[in-house]
Amino acid sequence: MSTAREVSGLAGLRELKKQQTRDALIRAAHELFVSRGYETTTVEEIASAVDVSERTFFRYFAGKEDVVFALQETVEELFLTLLRNRPAHEPPLAALRATLEQVLERVGESVAAVIPIDLHLRMWQLIETTPALIAVQSWRSLETEEQLARAIAERAGTSVEDDQRPRVLVGAFFGVLRIAMQQWGQSEDATVTGAMRQARSFLDHIPSVFEPGWAPQTQVSPTS
Incomplete structure (x- = not known):
């Protein structure tokens, strides 16, 4: 049976993982926007750069404007x-x-x-x-x-x-x-x-x- 400390630790790790994924999407998006232009960069390309799905991208951002x-x-x-x-x-x-x-x-x-x-x-x-x-x-x-x-x-x-x-x-x-x-x-x-x-x-x-x-x-x- 998991202790309260173990549950808290797992929750903390999940939040850290979410933050790392969000930060990675921001970084990849900014790099693509600056190098290729905002209009020509797609959500698919941003997600692919972080090796996640477009569905995962939309868990964090409503769209390209949001990540900008x-x-x-x-x-x-x-x-x-x-x-x-x-x-x-x-x-x-x-x-x-x-x-x-x-x-x-x-x-x-x-x-x-x-x-x-x-x-x-x-x-x-x-x-x-x-x-x-x-x-x-x-x-x-x-x-x-x-x-x-x-x-x-x-x-x-x-x-x-x-x-x-x-x-x-x-x-x-x-x-x-x-x-x-x-x-x-x-x-x-x-x-x-x-x-x-x-x-x-x-x-x-x-x-x-x-x-x-x-x-x-x-x-x-x-x-x-």
């Missing part, structure tokens, strides 16, 4: 957690920027156990340059931005129902960030440093774009 954004969800959860832990006295925009810096510094910790960081970054670039994935990313971002707006409102002692500013700020911040990442996605610099440099160069303009009367500016490459 599996690690993005981890990063989004990290962003929300870190934002909530920022110092209470920090202004909202400064808190968002500091959180972004923290996320990009720690992104390796969140994804390295599943895929190499360079593969994650190349996948990020693929998302930002694939029309079908850009559309999905935009739709998914709405929910994340709502959560962040509520977190900003809570920090400020207000609510998104009574105060429009948290949603406006988060919308502006992530709208600018999306443009920055799309530009970065078209570059050959698939590094965290390159992504952060591009993000900073765009986010630096947020305060000035609301000032009346724009003076001409000389464009400076963020990679210089």
Whole structure:
């Protein structure tokens, strides 16, 4: 008769095996997407690369879109957690920027156990340059931005129902960030440093774009 400890141990091994299979599917999918393209890669090819059936793939993911954004969800959860832990006295925009810096510094910790960081970054670039994935990313971002707006409102002692500013700020911040990442996605610099440099160069303009009367500016490459 099995003891409670043996049953618990077997359950733990099953969960570990499930996690390993899920991670292997993510890794194989990302490798295929980056090397062959998202549209041309099939679920059958992803499953075959891990030596499992398509039925097994669908136990873990609803489809290709789901596996594309599996690690993005981890990063989004990290962003929300870190934002909530920022110092209470920090202004909202400064808190968002500091959180972004923290996320990009720690992104390796969140994804390295599943895929190499360079593969994650190349996948990020693929998302930002694939029309079908850009559309999905935009739709998914709405929910994340709502959560962040509520977190900003809570920090400020207000609510998104009574105060429009948290949603406006988060919308502006992530709208600018999306443009920055799309530009970065078209570059050959698939590094965290390159992504952060591009993000900073765009986010630096947020305060000035609301000032009346724009003076001409000389464009400076963020990679210089």
